[in-house]
Amino acid sequence: MARRAGGGQSGEERLIARHFKPLARSPGAFDLTDDAAVLRHPRGHEMVLTVDAIVAGVHFFADDPPDAVARKALRVNLSDLAAKAATPAGFLLTLALPKSIGDGWLKIFTRALGSDATRFGCPLLGGDTVFTPGPLTISIAAFGTVPIGAMVRRAGARPGDHVVVTGTIGDAALGLKLKTDPAAARRWRLGAKERRDLIQRYLVPEPRNALAEAIREFASAAMDVSDGLVGDFDKLCRASAVAAEIEAEQVPLSKGARAALTADRKLLANLLTGGDDYEIVATVPPAKIEALEAAAKAAHVPLSRIGRVTKGRGARFVDGRGRRLGFAQASFSHF
Amino acid sequence: MARRAGGGQSGEERLIARHFKPLARSPGAFDLTDDAAVLRHPRGHEMVLTVDAIVAGVHFFADDPPDAVARKALRVNLSDLAAKAATPAGFLLTLALPKSIGDGWLKIFTRALGSDATRFGCPLLGGDTVFTPGPLTISIAAFGTVPIGAMVRRAGARPGDHVVVTGTIGDAALGLKLKTDPAAARRWRLGAKERRDLIQRYLVPEPRNALAEAIREFASAAMDVSDGLVGDFDKLCRASAVAAEIEAEQVPLSKGARAALTADRKLLANLLTGGDDYEIVATVPPAKIEALEAAAKAAHVPLSRIGRVTKGRGARFVDGRGRRLGFAQASFSHF
Numbered sequence: 001m002a003r004r005a006g007g008g009q010s011g012e013e014r015l016i017a018r019h020f021k022p023l024a025r026s027p028g029a030f031d032l033t034d035d036a037a038v039l040r041h042p043r044g045h046e047m048v049l050t051v052d053a054i055v056a057g058v059h060f061f062a063d064d065p066p067d068a069v070a071r072k073a074l075r076v077n078l079s080d081l082a083a084k085a086a087t088p089a090g091f092l093l094t095l096a097l098p099k100s101i102g103d104g105w106l107k108i109f110t111r112a113l114g115s116d117a118t119r120f121g122c123p124l125l126g127g128d129t130v131f132t133p134g135p136l137t138i139s140i141a142a143f144g145t146v147p148i149g150a151m152v153r154r155a156g157a158r159p160g161d162h163v164v165v166t167g168t169i170g171d172a173a174l175g176l177k178l179k180t181d182p183a184a185a186r187r188w189r190l191g192a193k194e195r196r197d198l199i200q201r202y203l204v205p206e207p208r209n210a211l212a213e214a215i216r217e218f219a220s221a222a223m224d225v226s227d228g229l230v231g232d233f234d235k236l237c238r239a240s241a242v243a244a245e246i247e248a249e250q251v252p253l254s255k256g257a258r259a260a261l262t263a264d265r266k267l268l269a270n271l272l273t274g275g276d277d278y279e280i281v282a283t284v285p286p287a288k289i290e291a292l293e294a295a296a297k298a299a300h301v302p303l304s305r306i307g308r309v310t311k312g313r314g315a316r317f318v319d320g321r322g323r324r325l326g327f328a329q330a331s332f333s334h335f
Numbered sequence: 336m337a338r339r340a341g342g343g344q345s346g347e348e349r350l351i352a353r354h355f356k357p358l359a360r361s362p363g364a365f366d367l368t369d370d371a372a373v374l375r376h377p378r379g380h381e382m383v384l385t386v387d388a389i390v391a392g393v394h395f396f397a398d399d400p401p402d403a404v405a406r407k408a409l410r411v412n413l414s415d416l417a418a419k420a421a422t423p424a425g426f427l428l429t430l431a432l433p434k435s436i437g438d439g440w441l442k443i444f445t446r447a448l449g450s451d452a453t454r455f456g457c458p459l460l461g462g463d464t465v466f467t468p469g470p471l472t473i474s475i476a477a478f479g480t481v482p483i484g485a486m487v488r489r490a491g492a493r494p495g496d497h498v499v500v501t502g503t504i505g506d507a508a509l510g511l512k513l514k515t516d517p518a519a520a521r522r523w524r525l526g527a528k529e530r531r532d533l534i535q536r537y538l539v540p541e542p543r544n545a546l547a548e549a550i551r552e553f554a555s556a557a558m559d560v561s562d563g564l565v566g567d568f569d570k571l572c573r574a575s576a577v578a579a580e581i582e583a584e585q586v587p588l589s590k591g592a593r594a595a596l597t598a599d600r601k602l603l604a605n606l607l608t609g610g611d612d613y614e615i616v617a618t619v620p621p622a623k624i625e626a627l628e629a630a631a632k633a634a635h636v637p638l639s640r641i642g643r644v645t646k647g648r649g650a651r652f653v654d655g656r657g658r659r660l661g662f663a664q665a666s667f668s669h670f
Contacts, residue, residue, distance in 0.1 A: 036385040046374065051476065054465070141476035151371065154370070
């Protein structure tokens with residue numbers, strides 16, 4: 001965080017002292033006054049490393065509330081750690097700031113970032129703040145710990161395993177549509193609260209870190225759903241060299257998503273292939289499914305069975321009568 | 336690296352398979368086919384974490400050779416690890432790519448990145464590739480290991496310590512000037528080779544990882560010089576709560592820098608406050624200075640004594656007659 005600074009206490013140093021130092025509560029962050037941070041894992045453990053970047057105008061709207069942007073930037077990484085069964089340990093922040101981002105924006109941004117860092121036990125360890133003539137860009141590298149070899153992989157699913165998913169699917173995709181096409185709320189016959197909830201789900205993911213330990217104990221494979229359930233779960237199946245049959249009607253939907261789907265059946269594809277869910281999809285051996293469900297209940301994380309793993313290759317989604325559903329595009333992509 | 340991917344094997348996944356997978360030789364990278372990587376430090380050690388971002392048009396020129404951009408992006412981080420006395424262990428890469436970056440560019444970029452990763456023992460562990468409507472932006476989070484508590488800090492310098500710096504100072508600042516003002520080469524009476532060498536020093540830093548172990552053994556404090564020797568070393572003094580007197584004439588200069596300075600004495604400020612040196616400045620107790628010099632010689636890293644630490648606060652630069660030098664701006668800043 002202490003690089004490319006202006007002379008004396010100016011430029012980046014002032015930014016750091018004012019906005020970021022309060023977040024760097026880990027002793028290994030050295031109050032952001034050194035070139036690097038230190039972090040160690042407990043003996044018999046290892047570090048799980050992940051990085052995710054979000055760009056204004058691509059992954060969020062430039063006028064999204066700064067606190068929502070902060071939470072999203074950190075939470076998309078926390079979601080990865082959760083799905084990999086890791087306990088959060090800290091993060092590094094890269095901020096590429098356009099001139100338009102002022103002190104007021106940063107104040108709200110860093111306050112929310114600090115609040116989430118505390119809530120999820122994932123302190124700021126360091127970072128780099130640079131100027132950009134382009135859009136605001138935030139990259140976070142997040143670190144967690146697991147017992148050696150215990151990171152839950154995409155590979156590991158076995159025929160016969162149950163397929164489960166946390167929370168509800170598709171809300172963020174609808175939330176994004178509602179932001180760009182406000183008239184959709186009426187077409188979908190949404191109440192004001194349903195509309196707000198869907199948009200909120202797009203703005204601020206709810207990572208499932210409370211379930212990480214149970215995933216480690218009971219899941220054979222897992223990943224976080226960030227680019228659409230259909231495409232992401234297909235990746236898990238391919239990494240595991242298995243097939244799976246998912247019953248689309250079992251995929252958990254929120255009240256708002258259910259209302260929208262009732263109004264427009266064609267939205268099913270959006271729900272199942274839209275991005276930004278940040279839920280966990282996992283496969284679980286039959287002998288462990290009830291234990292996982294009990295753990296999820298205890299952790300207050302909704303968990304739904306949506307299908308079974310079979311022999312073969314790749315995920316099939318079927319409707320209530322067992323007919324295979326086709327999707328023009330399996331995943332959400334910015335490319 | 337496996338996020339925000341396009342449907343099937345398209346978009347980001349294709350990029351990864353084609354360009355980045357060959358670099359991910361660490362088993363903990365899982366061939367970039369999972370959501371996260373794993374990494375562990377030896378027992379009795381800890382991880383040193385650093386992150387640095389570079390933006391086209393800010394930290395490098397959009398038309399700089401892709402191999403130079405790759406090396407710079409990684410090496411600015413390797414330089415931090417070297418100055419902190421850490422042994423490189425791996426890195427995470429965030430690439431925000433504008434549409435103008437094509438396959439040909441990426442091929443050269445990733446090949447050079449892989450070559451440096453091998454040379455410095457710092458493999459690619461994972462990353463995220465996102466689209467940006469703005470300039471190419473590269474953020475690298477790099478990890479090294481040190482024995483617990485052995486990271487060399489900015490704090491730690493004591494009155495009486497020698498001040499040393501590796502390599503030569505100011506070349507990159509002149510190289511940058513030569514890129515933006517080619518006529519300067521004639522004013523400074525530079526030969527073609529000197530001109531090329533200075534520009535090369537701007538394009539591709541030479542991090543001093545070969546000296547990391549000796550820094551750990553012999554230095555009381557250290558940091559890498561990235562924003563100008565004057566401002567950076569002043570930060571080290573303030574972090575250590577000491578003062579220091581640096582003899583400007585002892586600051587090591589390359590042949591090209593010396594020629595330019597002879598032609599234009601006013602360049603001294605540019606040399607001492609310009610950015611992008613990526614050398615190490617360190618303080619060393621008198622009892623250890625000769626051992627460090629011997630280690631530097633053995634590692635083929637040029638090392639020069641440039642001053643002494645004293646009581647007080649902050650760094651003073653003096654000329655050959657002991658007169659204090661003033662600088663309008665102590666550090667290079669993009670803000």
